[in-house]
Amino acid sequence: MALRIVQWGTGAVGREVLATVLDPRSGLELMGVRVYSDAKDGVDAGTLIGRDPVGVVATTDVAAVLDLDADCVVYTPRLTDVDEVCAILRSGTNVVTTAFLFHPARIAAADRDRLLAACEEGGTTVHGCGLNPGNLSGALPLALTGMSRTIEKLTLQERADWSVYDSTAITFDNMRFGAPVDEISVTANDFLAFNSSIFVEQVWLLADALHAGIDEVTADVEAVAAEHDHEIFDHVLRAGTTAGQRWNWVGRRDGEPLVEIETLWTVGNEYPKHWPKPRHGWTLTVEGDPSMQSHFLSLASFRRDASMLEHVNSANVATAMQVLNAVPAVCAAAPGFATIADLPPVRSLIGFGNA
Ligand SMILES: NC(=O)c1ccc[n+]([C@@H]2O[C@H](COP(=O)([O-])OP(=O)(O)OC[C@H]3O[C@@H](n4cnc5c(N)ncnc54)[C@H](OP(=O)(O)O)[C@@H]3O)[C@@H](O)[C@H]2O)c1
Numbered sequence: 001m002a003l004r005i006v007q008w009g010t011g012a013v014g015r016e017v018l019a020t021v022l023d024p025r026s027g028l029e030l031m032g033v034r035v036y037s038d039a040k041d042g043v044d045a046g047t048l049i050g051r052d053p054v055g056v057v058a059t060t061d062v063a064a065v066l067d068l069d070a071d072c073v074v075y076t077p078r079l080t081d082v083d084e085v086c087a088i089l090r091s092g093t094n095v096v097t098t099a100f101l102f103h104p105a106r107i108a109a110a111d112r113d114r115l116l117a118a119c120e121e122g123g124t125t126v127h128g129c130g131l132n133p134g135n136l137s138g139a140l141p142l143a144l145t146g147m148s149r150t151i152e153k154l155t156l157q158e159r160a161d162w163s164v165y166d167s168t169a170i171t172f173d174n175m176r177f178g179a180p181v182d183e184i185s186v187t188a189n190d191f192l193a194f195n196s197s198i199f200v201e202q203v204w205l206l207a208d209a210l211h212a213g214i215d216e217v218t219a220d221v222e223a224v225a226a227e228h229d230h231e232i233f234d235h236v237l238r239a240g241t242t243a244g245q246r247w248n249w250v251g252r253r254d255g256e257p258l259v260e261i262e263t264l265w266t267v268g269n270e271y272p273k274h275w276p277k278p279r280h281g282w283t284l285t286v287e288g289d290p291s292m293q294s295h296f297l298s299l300a301s302f303r304r305d306a307s308m309l310e311h312v313n314s315a316n317v318a319t320a321m322q323v324l325n326a327v328p329a330v331c332a333a334a335p336g337f338a339t340i341a342d343l344p345p346v347r348s349l350i351g352f353g354n355a
Pocket of ligand 1: 131132134
């Protein structure tokens with residue numbers, strides 16, 4: 001029987017989920033769509049992704065969505081709400097999310113306990129994953145270490161220039177690119193603090209899964225100023241303001257760094273000379289016996305011409321599919337938290353689509 005899905009939030013990631021759930025080969029059935037904006041309230045799910053109507057209408061009414069008795073909510077809002085997720089779990093519906101809860105065992109105890117109680121009450125499971133945090137900082141490193149005898153250090157570096165990312169609300173308002181460099185810190189605003197916390201969680205996930213025995217995870221950011229002005233969509237990023245952010249989340253045991261996630265993010269394409277220079281994309285390095293390195297890139301295609309927009313959106317597709325493909329395993333899992341380290345390998349539900 002088809003698993004019954006509710007899509008919660010229809011941004012860049014949520015729309016990719018919708019398109020796949022509506023594909024008959026997915027083996028999933030769309031029950032409902034929770035939206036936030038009044039403009040989308042009452043709009044058909046097909047219309048929301050530029051297709052013909054499918055007979056499922058989006059709503060801002062949370063109670064009505066919880067009444068649908070779906071098997072799983074795909075929770076991809078911009079801002080997360082633990083109370084809301086608890087309500088979904090208590091109602092008997094599982095949750096997969098790209099937004100948070102990547103390793104709930106390591107989040108604040110009060111939230112963790114509430115979530116666990118909701119899972120127990122509803123007999124449900126919650127799973128957080130995506131691209132990074134997600135597959136590249138969870139499934140891929142764990143899969144590679146299947147070839148390891150011992151590990152000394154595990155490092156994931158993400159190098160990305162965000163100039164072509166059209167969501168300037170995220171790059172400028174939330175991430176604070178274009179702000180004075182001395183205004184960038186781990187706790188500069190709620191978004192940066194939250195964003196940092198999910199990578200901290202991810203370092204704990206790898207450390208816990210690989211017996212690193214770390215005693216702390218630290219978070220640091222270095223902001224670098226632009227040398228020139230840059231026009232970025234509707235914004236001008238001024239010379240002297242933040243054009244680079246290097247973030248390091250490091251898990252240490254007795255002061256020794258064992259697990260590290262580093263992001264090397266720029267807007268305006270000026271690359272600071274003193275930063276490390278991995279290739280664009282994601283570079284995963286496992287130092288140990290043996291030492292291994294893997295480089296990951298997602299594009300719309302390696303063999304046909306695609307627009308920059310399509311290439312950029314490929315990361316949204318990857319993020320969305322990582323959790324949607326996990327739905328059958330999450331629905332079958334024991335109630336509680338299921339991390340990427342707990343679930344069986346997650347594979348494409350549609351794959352070649354020929355079955
Ligand atoms: N783990 C990863 O690798 C990864 C990668 C990319 C994104 N993400 C996360 O996945 C989530 C979805 O990303 P996205 O790019 O799709 O985000 P987005 O386009 O910025 O926003 C998603 C949706 O959030 C909804 N929203 C509006 N106001 C809101 C409010 N006050 N509270 C909560 N939600 C509100 C809107 O829903 P409606 O339009 O339906 O009204 C919007 O479309 C985000 O949390 C993002 O951080 C994770």
